[in-house]
Amino acid sequence: MANWNNLTKGFIRENPILVLLLGCCPTLATTTNAINGLSMGLAVTFVLIMSNICISLLKNFIPDKVRIPCFIVVIASFVTVVQLVMEAYLPAIYETLGLFIPLIVVNCIVLGRAEAYASKNPVGASIVDGLSMGLGYAFALTLLGCIREILGNGTVFDSRIISENYNVLIFVLAPGAFIALGYLIALMNVIRKKFQL
Amino acid sequence: MAKKKSSLVNMLIALFVITLVSGAVLGEIYMLTKKPIEDAKKTKTENAVKEVLPAFSSLKEYSVKATDLKKGDSIIFREAYDEDGQLVGTAIETITDKGFGGRVKLMVGLLPDMTINKISVLSQAETPGLGAKMTGIFKDQFDGKKVNGEMKVKKDGGDVDAITAATISSRAFCDAVNRAINYYKQEKGE
Numbered sequence: 001m002a003n004w005n006n007l008t009k010g011f012i013r014e015n016p017i018l019v020l021l022l023g024c025c026p027t028l029a030t031t032t033n034a035i036n037g038l039s040m041g042l043a044v045t046f047v048l049i050m051s052n053i054c055i056s057l058l059k060n061f062i063p064d065k066v067r068i069p070c071f072i073v074v075i076a077s078f079v080t081v082v083q084l085v086m087e088a089y090l091p092a093i094y095e096t097l098g099l100f101i102p103l104i105v106v107n108c109i110v111l112g113r114a115e116a117y118a119s120k121n122p123v124g125a126s127i128v129d130g131l132s133m134g135l136g137y138a139f140a141l142t143l144l145g146c147i148r149e150i151l152g153n154g155t156v157f158d159s160r161i162i163s164e165n166y167n168v169l170i171f172v173l174a175p176g177a178f179i180a181l182g183y184l185i186a187l188m189n190v191i192r193k194k195f196q197l
Numbered sequence: 198m199a200k201k202k203s204s205l206v207n208m209l210i211a212l213f214v215i216t217l218v219s220g221a222v223l224g225e226i227y228m229l230t231k232k233p234i235e236d237a238k239k240t241k242t243e244n245a246v247k248e249v250l251p252a253f254s255s256l257k258e259y260s261v262k263a264t265d266l267k268k269g270d271s272i273i274f275r276e277a278y279d280e281d282g283q284l285v286g287t288a289i290e291t292i293t294d295k296g297f298g299g300r301v302k303l304m305v306g307l308l309p310d311m312t313i314n315k316i317s318v319l320s321q322a323e324t325p326g327l328g329a330k331m332t333g334i335f336k337d338q339f340d341g342k343k344v345n346g347e348m349k350v351k352k353d354g355g356d357v358d359a360i361t362a363a364t365i366s367s368r369a370f371c372d373a374v375n376r377a378i379n380y381y382k383q384e385k386g387e
Contacts, residue, residue, distance in 0.1 A: 060200050060201065061201060062211050063200075063203040064200075064203050066208045066211060070212065070215050081223070087230070089237075091237040095320070169327070
C-alpha cells in the first residue's frame with residue numbers, strides 16, 4: 001500500500017509540473033508538440049530513476065558537506081549518457097530537443113528528488129519514487145504537448161484532426177506555453193480540491 | 198554502514214571516487230556511441246545529397262572557406278558523377294546567419310547547366326508555423342529554377358514567393374541559396 005501511494009503521488013498529488021512547479025524551463029520550451037514532450041519526459045524519467053538508484057546506494061558513502069557536488073556529478077553523468085545514446089540512435093529527436101537534454105542536469109526535479117527522497121530512503125523506494133515522479137513529469141509534458149499541438153497546429157502525434165485553417169499559432173509559440181500551462185494548473189487545482197487528493 | 202563524517206579525507210575520497218567512476222563510465226559510453234553518431238550524421242548528409250541530385254554513382258567532396266561569414270565556416274561542395282565520369286550535378290552545403298532564429302543550413306542541388314534541381318533544409322530554428330514552413334512548399338518553388346542573377350523575394354524586386362508573415366526567413370533562405378551559387382561560380386572561375 002505504501003508503495004502504491006508512492007507510485008501514484010507523481011501523477012496528481014505531487015505532480016512535478018502541475019503541483020510542485022519544478023523543472024518548468026524545459027517544460028515550456030520542449031512541449032511544442034506531443035512527441036517532443038513525451039521524449040523529453042522519458043529522458044527525464046530515465047535520469048531520475050538512475051540517479052535515485054545511485055544516490056540511494058551511495059547515501060552513506062557521501063559526507064553531508066559535499067553531497068550537492070556528488071549528486072550533480074552523478075546526475076550529469078546520466079544526462080550525458082542519455083544525450084550520447086539519443087544522438088546515436090534517435091538523431092531526429094535529438095535535433096529538436098538539442099540543448100534541453102544537457103539542461104536536464106540543472107532540472108530542479110532531479111536534484112530535488114535526490115536531496116529530498118533518495119538520500120534518505122532505501123533503494124527500492126527510491127526507484128519507485130523516481131519512476132513515479134518521472135512518469136508524472138512525462139505525463140504532464142505529453143498532455144501539454146498534445147494541447148499545444150492540437151490548438152496550434154491542428155495535429156496530435158503528427159496526425160491531423162483540425163483543418164489547417166483553424167490553427168491558433170500562438171499556442172506553438174512561447175506565450176501559448178504559459179497560457180496552456182496556467183489553465184492546466186488551474187484545472188488540476190479544481191480536480192484536487194473536488195476529490196480531496 | 199554508518200554515515201561518513203564530513204572530514205576532509207572523507208570528502209576527498211567521496212568526490213574522487215565518484216568523479217573517477219563517472220569519468221570512466223562516460224568514456225566507455227562515448228567510445229561505444231562514437232561510431233553510431235558518426236554514421237547517423239553521415240547517413241543524414243548522404244540522404245540529403247541523394248534527395249537534391251539526380252542518380253549518381255560517385256561523389257567528390259571539397260570545401261571552400263566562406264570568407265563573408267564567421268571564421269571557420271565553410272561551404273562544402275559534393276560533385277556527383279555518373280558511371281562514365283560525367284558530372285551530373287553538385288550538392289552545395291550552404292549556410293546563412295540571417296535567419297530569424299539564427300543559422301539556417303541548406304543543401305542546394307545544382308545541375309551543370311545552372312539549374313537548381315532541388316533544395317533540402319539541413320537545419321533551421323525558425324519560428325514554428327511561420328518561418329519553419331520553409332521546409333515545405335516554400336523550398337519547392339526553387340525546383341527546376343534557372344539561375345540568372347540573384348534570388349530575391351518579390352518584396353525586394355525578385356520573383357521568389359515569400360512565406361506569409363515570414364519575410365525574414367524567406368530572405369535568409371534566398372541569402373543561403375545566393376551564397377551557394379556565388380561560391381559555385383567562383384569555383385568554376387566564372
